[in-house]
Amino acid sequence: MDHATTQGLHIISAEIGEGALDGGCKYGGRALLDAGLALVLADAGCELQSLTTVTSDPLHAHDRMDTVARFSRALADAAARRVRSGTQLLVLGGDHSCAIGTWSGVAQALSPQGRLGLIWVDAHLDAHTPESSESHAPHGMPLAALLGHGSAAFTDLFGWSGKIQARNLVIIGARSYESAERRLLEALGVQVIYMEEVVHRGFDACFAQAQATVSAGCAGWGLSFDLDGLDPADAPATGTPVRHGISLAQATAALHRCRDDARFVGLEIAEYNPLRDYGGKTASAVQALAVAGLGRDVQTLSIAPMVRTC
Incomplete structure (x- = not known):
């Protein structure tokens, strides 16, 4: 996928919180857009094409796992359509179970050309299966699912599993995890x-x-960035903050590498909880990450604090 031939940027608001113990992140994408994130990206040189909202519907699901599975199918369909059309993606979570849908869809769209690679920035490993997880929270399972392990409702979207191969995945920043997750990832390499x-x-x-x-x-x-990968001093409004994380300044400096690579297909930012974002500090961090990874004219952009409007 070449920047010269892409059709701009498409934003997907991935509205799901049922995968987490604290569901407030379901409102993250909407809050960020209401606070003007799309305008900031336009000012940074992004050619914004369109917006899709995918919302979970627990009233028509059997349980939490079924809610996430249904949502994942809808999000995967939306992501696949946009990647096939040539647009770059920005997915705004939502708890991190949204990654099942995002990257399953991207992998499906790319499959005729080859494999999908993924960088995963996170304080956690997110590699539980339903059998290994004590909390049974689906937002702790997306990486295992993308690697082909866990519930078939998560692993087999589009009729095939293993959307990400182990050699094409790198996790950065992990510092809080369980032994079962680590064993699985080590066994897979x-x-x-x-x-x-x-x-x-x-x-x-x-x-x-x-x-x-x-x-x-x-x-x-692509890049899936859980905000708890950052230090809580820079991004406190997440469901599971963990001390001693990556500084926002280091993260934004590195994410400039994304926009300079013609093979970069999209950025996902997950676990923003606007109900905890007093003063909008974490929303400002999301804005900075999105501009760093996707902006084209960042030198003239002044990053101002965002005010939560919901």
Whole structure:
């Protein structure tokens, strides 16, 4: 996918909170758009084409897992359509179970050309299956599902599993996880750059290494960024903040690499909870990440605090 031939940027508001223990992140995408994120991206040089809203519907589901499965199918269909049309994606979560739908759809769209690579920035490993998870919260399962492990309702969207191959996935910033998740990822051979290594080497160096890994031999690659990957001092309004994370300044400096790579297909930002965002500090962090990864004219843009309007 070449920037010269893309048809601009498409935003998907992925409205789901049922995958988390605290469902407030369901309103994250809507709050960010109400606060003017699309206008900020336009000012940064993004050619905004359209907006899709995908909303979970627990009233017509059997349980929480079924809610996430139904939502994932709808989101996957929306993401696949947009990637096939040549647009770059910005997906605004939503709890991180939204990644099942986002990247299943992108992988499906790219499959005639090749594989999808993925960088996953997160304080957690998100590699539980229903059998290994004590909380049974689906937002702790998306990576396992994308790798082909877990509930068939999550793994087999579009009739096939293994949307991401282990060699095309790199996790950065993990510092809170369970042994079952780590064992699964180690058995599969997934590269995990834990937070200790990020501190030692710097986020930019780790991100550059991850970019080279996930893009090698792939038709395209994407970035799924859980806000709890950041330090809570910069992004406090998430469902599961973890101390000693990546600084916002380091993250935005590294994400400039995304917009300079013609193979970059999209950015997903998950776990923003506007109900906890007093003063809009975390919304400003989302704005900065989106502009860094997707903006074309960032040198002339002044990042101002965003005020939550909902």
